[in-house]
Amino acid sequence: MVRDQIEAIEQRDQALLKLSDLTRACLFLATALLAAFSVIAAVTIPGQSQASANGSTNPGQTEDAPVSQVTGNGQLRPGTGSLRHTGGRPIAVSGGSH
Secondary structure (H helix, E strand, O other), X not given: OHHHHHHHHHHHXXXXXXXXXXXXXHHHHHHHHHHHXXXXXXXXXXXXXXXXXXXXXXXXXXXXXXXXXXXXXXXXXXXXXXXXXXXXXXXXXXXXXX
C-alpha cells in the first residue's frame, strides 16, 4: 500500500514537470511568434516613404491635389477645388462625419 502511494506521488511529480516544460515551451514559442509577426508587420504595413524618411523631399515644395466638395443639397462634386500639400507631417483630424 505504501509503495503504491509513493509511485502515485512520483507520477504526479513527473506530470507536473512535464507540464512546466510544456508551459515554458509555449512561452518561448509565443515570444518568437510575436517577434516574427512584429517584424513582418513593420516591413509590410506602409508608413513613411523612403523619400521623406531620408529627407530628400523639399519641405517648401507644394503639390495641388483635387478635392471633392459638398454642394448645398448634400451631393458630392468630385475634383473641384484644390488641396495644397507642403510635405510636412500629416495631422489627424477628428469629427469629420455627421
